[in-house]
Amino acid sequence: MELASKYNPADVESKWYQYWLDNGFFKSKPDGREPYTIVIPPPNVTGVLHMGHMLNNTIQDILVRRARMLGKNACWVPGTDHASIATEAKVVNKLAQQGIKKSDLSREEFLKHAWAWTEEHGGIILKQLRKLGASCDWDRTGFTMDETRSKSVIKVFCDLYKKGLIYRGVRMVNWDPKALTALSDEEVIYKEEHSKLFYLKYYVAEDDGKGETGAEGEVVHRDAKGRYAVVATTRPETIMGDTAMCINPKDPKNRWLSGKKVIVPLVNRVIPVIEDEYVDIEFGTGCLKVTPAHDVNDYMLGEKYNLTTIDIFNDNGTISQAAGMYVGQDRFDVRKQIEIDLDKAGLLEKTEAYTNKVGYSERTNVVIEPKLSMQWFLKMEHLAKIALEPVMKDELKFFPPKYKNTYRNWLENIKDWCISRQLWWGHRIPAYFLPKGGYVVAETAEEALALAKEKSGKELKLSDLRQDEDCLDTWFSSWLWPISLFDGINNPGNEEIKYYYPTNDLVTGPDIIFFWVARMIMAGYEYEGDMPFRNVYFTGIVRDKIGRKMSKSLGNSPDPLMLIEKFGADGVRMGMMLSAPAGNDILFDEALCEQGRNFNNKIWNAFRLVKGWEVNEQLAQPASAEIATKWFGMQLNKTIAEINDCFEKYRISEALMAVYKLFWDEFSSWYLEMVKPAYQQPIDKATYEKTLGYFETLLKLLHPFMPFITEELYQAIKDRDQKDSIMVSLLPKAEEVCEKKISRMETTKEIIAGIRNIRAEKGISPRESFEMYYKGDLDEKNNAVIEKLANVSKIEKATGDLGGATATFMVGTIEISIPLGNNINVEEEVKKMEEEIKYLEGFLVSVNKKLGNEKFVANAKPEVVENERKKKADAESKIATLKANIEKMK
RNA sequence: GGUCUUAUAGCUCAGCUGGUUCAGAGCACCUGCCUUACAAGCAGGGGGUCCUAGGUUCGAAUCCUAGUGGGACCACCA
Numbered sequence: 017m018e019l020a021s022k023y024n025p026a027d028v029e030s031k032w033y034q035y036w037l038d039n040g041f042f043k044s045k046p047d048g049r050e051p052y053t054i055v056i057p058p059p060n061v062t063g064v065l066h067m068g069h070m071l072n073n074t075i076q077d078i079l080v081r082r083a084r085m086l087g088k089n090a091c092w093v094p095g096t097d098h099a100s101i102a103t104e105a106k107v108v109n110k111l112a113q114q115g116i117k118k119s120d121l122s123r124e125e126f127l128k129h130a131w132a133w134t135e136e137h138g139g140i141i142l143k144q145l146r147k148l149g150a151s152c153d154w155d156r157t158g159f160t161m162d163e164t165r166s167k168s169v170i171k172v173f174c175d176l177y178k179k180g181l182i183y184r185g186v187r188m189v190n191w192d193p194k195a196l197t198a199l200s201d202e203e204v205i206y207k208e209e210h211s212k213l214f215y216l217k218y219y220v221a222e223d224d225g226k227g228e229t230g231a232e233g234e235v236v237h238r239d240a241k242g243r244y245a246v247v248a249t250t251r252p253e254t255i256m257g258d259t260a261m262c263i264n265p266k267d268p269k270n271r272w273l274s275g276k277k278v279i280v281p282l283v284n285r286v287i288p289v290i291e292d293e294y295v296d297i298e299f300g301t302g303c304l305k306v307t308p309a310h311d312v313n314d315y316m317l318g319e320k321y322n323l324t325t326i327d328i329f330n331d332n333g334t335i336s337q338a339a340g341m342y343v344g345q346d347r348f349d350v351r352k353q354i355e356i357d358l359d360k361a362g363l364l365e366k367t368e369a370y371t372n373k374v375g376y377s378e379r380t381n382v383v384i385e386p387k388l389s390m391q392w393f394l395k396m397e398h399l400a401k402i403a404l405e406p407v408m409k410d411e412l413k414f415f416p417p418k419y420k421n422t423y424r425n426w427l428e429n430i431k432d433w434c435i436s437r438q439l440w441w442g443h444r445i446p447a448y449f450l451p452k453g454g455y456v457v458a459e460t461a462e463e464a465l466a467l468a469k470e471k472s473g474k475e476l477k478l479s480d481l482r483q484d485e486d487c488l489d490t491w492f493s494s495w496l497w498p499i500s501l502f503d504g505i506n507n508p509g510n511e512e513i514k515y516y517y518p519t520n521d522l523v524t525g526p527d528i529i530f531f532w533v534a535r536m537i538m539a540g541y542e543y544e545g546d547m548p549f550r551n552v553y554f555t556g557i558v559r560d561k562i563g564r565k566m567s568k569s570l571g572n573s574p575d576p577l578m579l580i581e582k583f584g585a586d587g588v589r590m591g592m593m594l595s596a597p598a599g600n601d602i603l604f605d606e607a608l609c610e611q612g613r614n615f616n617n618k619i620w621n622a623f624r625l626v627k628g629w630e631v632n633e634q635l636a637q638p639a640s641a642e643i644a645t646k647w648f649g650m651q652l653n654k655t656i657a658e659i660n661d662c663f664e665k666y667r668i669s670e671a672l673m674a675v676y677k678l679f680w681d682e683f684s685s686w687y688l689e690m691v692k693p694a695y696q697q698p699i700d701k702a703t704y705e706k707t708l709g710y711f712e713t714l715l716k717l718l719h720p721f722m723p724f725i726t727e728e729l730y731q732a733i734k735d736r737d738q739k740d741s742i743m744v745s746l747l748p749k750a751e752e753v754c755e756k757k758i759s760r761m762e763t764t765k766e767i768i769a770g771i772r773n774i775r776a777e778k779g780i781s782p783r784e785s786f787e788m789y790y791k792g793d794l795d796e797k798n799n800a801v802i803e804k805l806a807n808v809s810k811i812e813k814a815t816g817d818l819g820g821a822t823a824t825f826m827v828g829t830i831e832i833s834i835p836l837g838n839n840i841n842v843e844e845e846v847k848k849m850e851e852e853i854k855y856l857e858g859f860l861v862s863v864n865k866k867l868g869n870e871k872f873v874a875n876a877k878p879e880v881v882e883n884e885r886k887k888k889a890d891a892e893s894k895i896a897t898l899k900a901n902i903e904k905m906k
Numbered sequence: 907g908g909u910c911u912u913a914u915a916g917c918u919c920a921g922c923u924g925g926u927u928c929a930g931a932g933c934a935c936c937u938g939c940c941u942u943a944c945a946a947g948c949a950g951g952g953g954g955u956c957c958u959a960g961g962u963u964c965g966a967a968u969c970c971u972a973g974u975g976g977g978a979c980c981a982c983c984a
Binding site: 019021022023206213247248249250251262295296298299300303304305306307311313314372373418419421422425426429526529530561594595600601602603605607608610611613614615616617618620621622623624625626627628667669670673676677684685688692694695696769772773775776777779781782783866869870871872873874875876877879880883884886887 | 908909910911912917918919920925926931932933934937938939941942943944946947948949950951963964965977978979980981982983984
């Protein structure tokens with residue numbers, strides 16, 4: 017078989033993915049084995065794969081494939097999220113392009129469009145995951161709005177309602193004027209903004225323009241029209257909703273306003289001046305305008321002082337009838353206009369540049385309007401309580417653990433969760449209103465009817481009930497994901513939920529720790545009485561190589577599929593992992609995928625070498641090969657233990673680096689060179705079989721990271737049964753390691769490197785063989801290896817004087833000398849040795865200083881002191897040797 | 907403003923309980939090589955005030971304090 021010198025991933029990737037699918041290797045059913053479960057963080061159903069997904073799913077696939085190869089029953093459940101607001105926004109946009117307004121459609125008609133859109137774009141992302149090699153059990157693919165999941169959501173809603181944890185009420189909520197819905201606090205993103213602070217004049221009502229002068233410390237504003245207060249605001253357009261002005265009772269400069277009434281500028285409404293310590297004396301003028309309908313804190317004041325609320329906004333952010341002016345105009349247009357109007361009327365004292373934080377809708381990116389409205393809420397106190405302790409006690413572990421703090425902080429300051437959304441795409445709230453007021457909550461309309469009859473004591477028909485128009489927050493379905501995927505809500509205690517729950521690892525970004533992770537933990541304990549997953553691995557955010565967040569608008573995000581095409585899925589997976597230490601942001605650079613691809617090629621070429629050997633059964637195993645096979649077995653086990661340790665700590669990129677070095681350095685650069693027969697010569701059987709065995713083990717270790725090339729080569733090593741795939745093979749266990757063999761080989765490598773170095777420095781061809789003499793206790797067991805790799809014809813312990821023409825170097829305390837005949841430059845050698853002596857003498861000084869310090873000798877641990885003494889002796893003996901050598905050369 | 911986190915080679919990061927695994931890895935860089943698996947390669951090499959200033963200690967990259975510079979999250983300023 018002639019193999020190309022370059023590996024071509026495109027030739028093999030789809031073939032093996034299909035093979036895995038055809039043989040059902042991704043499938044999982046409960047059985048007697050230990051389960052290993054991951055549920056995918058469901059991507060938006062209509063989304064496309066981005067680099068964040070690549071990272072996330074690569075990690076999950078590595079964990080799942082590894083678990084499978086450890087003999088566990090690995091189950092990775094894929095699925096998608098209906099993404100209520102995001103998807104609805106997309107559908108609304110698409111309809112708008114066709115000239116259709118959502119408001120012109122009935123709920124049913126709109127949902128038809130939404131489902132059509134979902135079917136058209138849905139699941140693209142899952143297909144893309146296949147290209148990456150994701151070993152999900154596709155038969156289990158879930159969707160947050162499929163039948164099982166929907167039923168679960170409704171059931172949970174009713175249950176929480178019955179438990180008194182869900183309530184309905186008018187509250188100040190975050191209103192998205194574009195999507196026309198309420199949002200939870202978590203869906204609001206605060207951005208710093210350069211805006212203006214407007215100073216408005218509020219004249220004192222019934223003031224004759226003369227009035228008294230201010231007392232000590234008071235600041236009284238006055239002009240021809242009378243006395244006035246100045247209020248600083250960033251939102252002058254809300255003055256139509258002002259129903260009070262507030263000062264701090266401890267504020268001397270505004271004392272004179274106490275008990276007065278003032279006139280809202282332009283609006284001319286007379287409002288009271290109230291006093292509350294909430295007002296910051298230092299801010300602006302210390303006078304606050306109170307608009308209870310449009311600011312959270314003002315609302316609080318309104319409640320406290322029983323102020324009237326005037327809602328001056330329509331749902332879409334335009335000014336409402338209630339405002340009485342600027343009706344129908346947009347809030348931001350009015351802000352500009354009212355500035356002009358106030359100024360003209362002499363009611364604007366000044367404006368100042370000002371930086372403040374403004375809340376934006378996470379999804380539609382419009383400025384959030386705090387708004388009073390009737391919504392459904394979930395009480396969080398109980399749920400927060402049951403979710404906190406397991407994480408703080410590390411029963412449920414976070415990687416990296418620093419996120420425990422973030423988690424605790426959120427849970428300890430949690431507010432009730434606004435779960436209703438004024439959207440159609442989602443789970444409709446199962447609340448039914450009675451004709452004469454009141455409502456009932458039930459899983460089905462029929463049950464609701466029964467309850468309604470009971471409640472009203474009257475005969476009612478289904479058509480008399482009106483179901484709540486709102487639907488639930490997307491996260492109200494995703495928080496059940498680890499349970500609902502195994503139907504644990506509808507069918508408690510079923511075989512699957514018992515087997516797969518709690519799941520093992522959750523891999524996700526820290527950006528959804530509140531949205532999703534925390535809430536899943538709550539739901540897990542509430543509904544299963546147990547954690548939803550044992551470990552949470554938080555990935556970093558994928559950034560470009562100069563640290564900018566990858567985003568569509570910056571155009572700095574590569575298309576994952578293009579990357580796969582260019583470097584192969586294995587190369588890209590490796591590129592992602594090389595750059596991804598846990599918890600730190602990932603500075604993604606295509607060069608890392610290139611490194612991944614190069615590594616693939618390295619593996620490929622190592623395979624070409626091994627596979628190209630011809631075996632001669634008569635041949636005895638050469639000594640060098642025997643040493644090599646024994647040593648590499650040890651090295652292999654050592655690295656396996658290292659890898660296991662890395663995985664335990666979720667240091668996945670370090671695990672990869674360990675295999676990488678094992679394959680490239682130890683196996684390819686050292687081992688293969690040791691056992692490689694001369695050109696076109698056959699190899700002995702024992703070495704050949706050992707080597708193939710090692711190769712296969714290496715492939716297994718690499719498989720979780722690079723599934724495709726490893727399957728390709730696993731199959732190419734020999735003919736295998738249809739069902740014999742590397743992905744269902746078992747990883748070797750780490751066996752006892754003989755450290756002595758390993759350290760002996762390290763010495764051997766150093767000697768070889770030293771000799772190669774001499775050749776390089778002197779320009780002597782590798783073909784010209786050397787003799788080697790040594791002083792010190794060199795273990796001669798590896799001599800055959802030195803002879804082969806350094807082209808040394810003879811190794812001997814130096815007995816007498818070697819004469820002048822030798823190059824000498826030290827490996828530990830062993831002195832290696834290579835006679836060079838005419839190739840030597842005595843002066844150069846002496847100079848080199850003198851430099852070494854200088855260094856050693858400096859070293860000695862520091863060691864002697866330490867040993868001369870009585871406190872050190874008295875206080876340090878004995879072994880440390882002993883070590884220092886040894887260092888001293890070694891250095892002294894080295895210096896003596898070097899000095900003797902110099903003498904001889906001269 | 908609060909909480910947390912971080913600073914080590916040109917870049918990205920390891921460095922555990924303070925001491926020979928103590929200054930490391932990968933990449934990048936430099937110098938030789940188209941040597942017979944691999945130039946997507948091989949063999950070598952250079953490169954760091956371990957952020958700054960104090961402190962604890964016989965001994966500090968490591969522990970403590972402060973400062974400076976990054977980053978993250980939360981929160982209230984109209």
